[in-house]
Amino acid sequence: MIEATLCFPLREWTPDERTGDDRERTDEVLLIEKRRGLGEGWYNGPGGKLENGETPRECAVRETREEVGLAVRNLEKAGELTFTLDGDRHTFCHVYRTRSFDGEPTPSDEARPEWVPIDEVPYDRMWEDDRLWLPAVLEGDTVAGEFRFEGGEPLDEADFADHDLERDVSFEDRS
Numbered sequence: 001m002i003e004a005t006l007c008f009p010l011r012e013w014t015p016d017e018r019t020g021d022d023r024e025r026t027d028e029v030l031l032i033e034k035r036r037g038l039g040e041g042w043y044n045g046p047g048g049k050l051e052n053g054e055t056p057r058e059c060a061v062r063e064t065r066e067e068v069g070l071a072v073r074n075l076e077k078a079g080e081l082t083f084t085l086d087g088d089r090h091t092f093c094h095v096y097r098t099r100s101f102d103g104e105p106t107p108s109d110e111a112r113p114e115w116v117p118i119d120e121v122p123y124d125r126m127w128e129d130d131r132l133w134l135p136a137v138l139e140g141d142t143v144a145g146e147f148r149f150e151g152g153e154p155l156d157e158a159d160f161a162d163h164d165l166e167r168d169v170s171f172e173d174r175s
């Protein structure tokens with residue numbers, strides 16, 4: 001089974017007096033438009049597969065740096081998601097959020113970053129399961145879930161079948 005991570009950097013959006021942009025204050029989340037690999041063309045958080053010897057937290061920090069050039073710190077564990085394919089466990093994904101980071105997001109070969117107000121997340125351009133668990137993560141809750149896909153590899157072309165989801169979960173493993 002693949003072990004992977006997702007990281008959702010958050011910031012408070014403040015009105016811009018210079019440009020007169022005075023939309024209501026809201027949080028924004030840094031999403032990426034994936035340029036290659038699994039989920040290509042869809043929005044997601046920065047993240048990817050663990051490398052040898054790496055902890056999930058180290059992986060989330062590395063992937064966020066590699067994909068969008070942001071140095072994230074103080075990651076808070078927000079979710080544990082299992083994706084199954086045709087009844088077999090395919091990917092186990094650790095989800096983090098953070099409000100601590102240095103740098104400005106910049107595009108890479110893998111990803112185009114975009115700050116998005118949390119009430120405008122483009123769920124119609126994301127993995128089908130994201131709309132089920134990401135709102136809770138962006139609201140500060142914790143989640144654990146299993147999301148079942150059917151139809152064979154690759155996972156991003158399989159059909160989303162059903163799921164189980166728990167909120168307000170505590171994680172024994174603080175990785």
Ligand SMILES: Nc1ncnc2c1[nH]c(=O)n2[C@H]1C[C@H](O)[C@@H](COP(=O)(O)OP(=O)(O)OP(=O)(O)O)O1
Nearest residue numbers: 004005006037038039047048049083091093127129
């Ligand atoms: N169903 C679903 N919803 C939301 N997010 C995901 C899924 N399935 C997934 O695999 N994912 C996430 C988990 C990972 O963050 C990415 C997939 O990682 P990938 O881009 O393949 O990993 P990298 O290590 O960056 O890839 P390569 O470097 O090997 O190209 O999607």
